[in-house]
Amino acid sequence: MDYEAKAREILNSMTLAEKIGQMCLGFISNENLNEMLEAIRQGKYGAYLTYADFSDKKDMHDKIMQASRESRTGIPVLYGKDVIHGHFTVFPIGLGMAAGFNPEFAEKVFSFIAEEASSEGIFWTFSPMIDVARDPRWGRIAEGFGEDTYLTSRMAEAAVWGLQGRDPEALGKQEKILACPKHFIGYGAVEGGRDANTAEISQHTLMNVYFPPFLAAMKAGAGSIMSGYHDINGEPVSASYNILTHMIKELGGLDGFIVSDFGTTAHLLKYRYAEDERQAVDITVNNGMDMDMCSSLFTKHLEKLVEEGKIPVGRIDDAVLRILKTKLRLDLWNRKVGPLKDKGQFKLSDEAKSLSVEAARQASVLLMNKDSALPLSKDIKKLYVAGPYVHARREYFGCWCLDGVSHVIEPVIDILKRKLENVEIRHLDYFMSELILSSEDYIDTVIYFGGEAPERSGERNNITNLRLPEGQEEQIISLANRGKKVILVVVAGRPLSLARVIPYVYAILYVFHPGTGGPEAIAQILTGEAEPGGRMPVTVPVSEGQIPLYYNSIQVRSDRPEHLKYNDMTEKPLYCFGYGLTYTDFKVSDIKVDRNEIRKNESVRVTVNVENTGTRSGEAVIQCYINDCVSSLLRPCKELKGFKRVTLDKGESKIVEFTLGKEELGFFNHKGEFIVEPGSFRVFVGLDCENTIDTCFVVTD
Ligand code: BGC
Numbered sequence: 001m002d003y004e005a006k007a008r009e010i011l012n013s014m015t016l017a018e019k020i021g022q023m024c025l026g027f028i029s030n031e032n033l034n035e036m037l038e039a040i041r042q043g044k045y046g047a048y049l050t051y052a053d054f055s056d057k058k059d060m061h062d063k064i065m066q067a068s069r070e071s072r073t074g075i076p077v078l079y080g081k082d083v084i085h086g087h088f089t090v091f092p093i094g095l096g097m098a099a100g101f102n103p104e105f106a107e108k109v110f111s112f113i114a115e116e117a118s119s120e121g122i123f124w125t126f127s128p129m130i131d132v133a134r135d136p137r138w139g140r141i142a143e144g145f146g147e148d149t150y151l152t153s154r155m156a157e158a159a160v161w162g163l164q165g166r167d168p169e170a171l172g173k174q175e176k177i178l179a180c181p182k183h184f185i186g187y188g189a190v191e192g193g194r195d196a197n198t199a200e201i202s203q204h205t206l207m208n209v210y211f212p213p214f215l216a217a218m219k220a221g222a223g224s225i226m227s228g229y230h231d232i233n234g235e236p237v238s239a240s241y242n243i244l245t246h247m248i249k250e251l252g253g254l255d256g257f258i259v260s261d262f263g264t265t266a267h268l269l270k271y272r273y274a275e276d277e278r279q280a281v282d283i284t285v286n287n288g289m290d291m292d293m294c295s296s297l298f299t300k301h302l303e304k305l306v307e308e309g310k311i312p313v314g315r316i317d318d319a320v321l322r323i324l325k326t327k328l329r330l331d332l333w334n335r336k337v338g339p340l341k342d343k344g345q346f347k348l349s350d351e352a353k354s355l356s357v358e359a360a361r362q363a364s365v366l367l368m369n370k371d372s373a374l375p376l377s378k379d380i381k382k383l384y385v386a387g388p389y390v391h392a393r394r395e396y397f398g399c400w401c402l403d404g405v406s407h408v409i410e411p412v413i414d415i416l417k418r419k420l421e422n423v424e425i426r427h428l429d430y431f432m433s434e435l436i437l438s439s440e441d442y443i444d445t446v447i448y449f450g451g452e453a454p455e456r457s458g459e460r461n462n463i464t465n466l467r468l469p470e471g472q473e474e475q476i477i478s479l480a481n482r483g484k485k486v487i488l489v490v491v492a493g494r495p496l497s498l499a500r501v502i503p504y505v506y507a508i509l510y511v512f513h514p515g516t517g518g519p520e521a522i523a524q525i526l527t528g529e530a531e532p533g534g535r536m537p538v539t540v541p542v543s544e545g546q547i548p549l550y551y552n553s554i555q556v557r558s559d560r561p562e563h564l565k566y567n568d569m570t571e572k573p574l575y576c577f578g579y580g581l582t583y584t585d586f587k588v589s590d591i592k593v594d595r596n597e598i599r600k601n602e603s604v605r606v607t608v609n610v611e612n613t614g615t616r617s618g619e620a621v622i623q624c625y626i627n628d629c630v631s632s633l634l635r636p637c638k639e640l641k642g643f644k645r646v647t648l649d650k651g652e653s654k655i656v657e658f659t660l661g662k663e664e665l666g667f668f669n670h671k672g673e674f675i676v677e678p679g680s681f682r683v684f685v686g687l688d689c690e691n692t693i694d695t696c697f698v699v700t701d
Pocket of ligand 1: 049082126182261262459
């Protein structure tokens with residue numbers, strides 16, 4: 001279909017008030033329901049969101065859709081929701097999905113999520129969250145794909161393809177939904193890790209670190225983009241011409257529309273950027289905002305501003321055309337809105353179960369395994385389990401989950417009891433450590449299921465202390481001091497510093513809030529039925545004092561050891577980006593490039609030999625990094641440019657290949673041009689960002 005022509009035809013039949021209605025996303029609650037139904041019937045809203053659980057009004061969303069169909073234009077209203085990492089079936093939080101280093105798998109997961117959401121009439125999700133984050137104090141680090149631009153870009157496109165389909169026409173299918181990559185741009189760089197705070201980002205970092213994931217998402221076809229709550233370089237992002245119009249629409253080529261974050265138009269007053277509500281609307285619309293989320297200020301002031309000539313009709317038409325084209329791509333006129341499901345009756349399908357367990361397995365990173373404490377030895381006769389996650393269900397869902405069904409989750413203790421039927425598993429429901437320890441003196445091995453409650457991460461949940469929540473370190477240490485062999489499982493929404501407990505434990509399995517399949521995947525890993533599949537998508541600091549600490553810094557520590565050190569502690573991370581152990585060992589050797597010299601528009605093929613040198617089969621995540629040795633703008637000492645997950649039997653080896661071309665070798669210069677500069681490049685391949693072998697090649701003009 002010629003969406004542009006069809007959208008214009010609709011636009012030409014609309015009044016100014018109806019056009020403005022399309023630019024408003026309304027908030028529906030149980031309290032304002034009737035009022036909103038009437039407003040939608042009058043064409044006052046183009047979209048809506050709700051956090052309400054309308055379980056007593058199962059056909060509510062169909063009714064709302066019907067109301068929009070009864071409006072004079074009959075343009076269907078778009079229902080958007082935060083289905084961030086799962087609807088009924090919940091998958092790992094962003095960090096956990098990223099730990100899988102597996103975009104092909106992530107695409108399947110997001111496709112599954114789209115299907116579940118669209119079955120209830122949710123045709124738009126405010127996801128994926130693709131803010132690169134280098135500060136674990138920031139609670140929303142949980143939602144994104146970590147600190148790396150390349151990994152986040154691959155995950156961003158996978159999410160968009162999964163939700164919308166790869167073929168642009170696929171978005172019209174009933175089971176596909178519109179993606180909304182967010183929060184443009186640089187939200188992860190907020191000062192002090194304080195949510196929605198100011199971010200100061202140089203042009204060079206903005207374009208080369210924060211922009212590429214959004215560019216990848218837009219190239220993958222994302223039909224909408226959400227701007228952030230924060231301000232950067234002196235402007236609130238939701239009111240900046242450079243950010244909204246230049247970066248998203250001109251550079252990114254967004255054909256769809258930009259939606260603000262919740263209430264950001266009104267925030268322009270708090271920012272002291274607008275004198276009053278009218279001026280706030282004037283600024284944001286003139287600078288490129290297409291849809292206002294829930295401030296209701298467009299409804300109040302936009303029509304008048306256009307009539308007074310403050311905002312050109314052309315700007316309104318542009319916004320509405322974008323919204324209409326997207327609705328046409330979604331085939332919203334023909335979509336069926338299914339009734340709300342009875343969550344109490346929800347059962348996990350086999351597909352949902354295997355997908356969620358596999359996703360959770362890939363979100364689990366084995367950080368330490370002294371004396372091969374894991375998988376659990378077959379000789380163990382008695383096991384003690386302790387810690388706040390022993391009976392957890394919903395806690396596995398993480399910080400941003402509205403509709404996840406937790407009754408299908410079996411607590412990890414029950415799963416372990418089933419899997420280890422010859423082991424006596426003990427647990428006391430309360431934790432007065434001295435009492436437990438003395439009553440369980442005869443048990444050697446303890447698995448401590450600790451970590452963060454979901455509410456400790458996510459929006460507005462910033463912390464300054466990156467250690468385990470109060471009391472957990474003491475419990476772990478007291479168990480170890482009683483001679484127990486402690487195996488630590490940490491379930492968390494950010495990388496936590498475990499420095500204090502490391503000397504006391506034998507193994508650490510680190511699991512980013514893993515969703516529905518979490519306890520089963522954890523139990524499978526502990527018992528050795530499955531491998532820990534994840535690798536760290538973020539650097540784990542030893543202490544908050546080191547922040548920001550990320551692997552792809554410009555300067556190399558070893559080049560200036562006397563300057564880049566701290567006098568009072570190490571400058572090294574506790575665990576580096578890309579790190580993660582397996583139950584076997586891998587050796588990467590024999591790095592080769594197929595050509596020592598390439599032209600700027602050509603590519604080079606890099607190969608390594610990967611051998612499983614351990615005692616069982618396993619999966620390696622082979623990572624490829626580059627360094628542009630001399631450049632006109634300083635480039636990172638190492639940057640990820642490829643990764644591959646390979647499964648090898650014991651003793652087996654395989655050649656793993658990466659291709660590095662313009663996309664991988666180039667960067668944005670100060671003029672905003674994407675260039676590849678001639679000169680030497682070093683390429684590193686290995687099992688994490690530090691454990692690599694390398695070679696080099698030259699790029700000529
Ligand atoms: C969050 C967004 C979210 C929106 C709608 C905001 O507070 O920043 O990420 O999509 O609310 O729920």
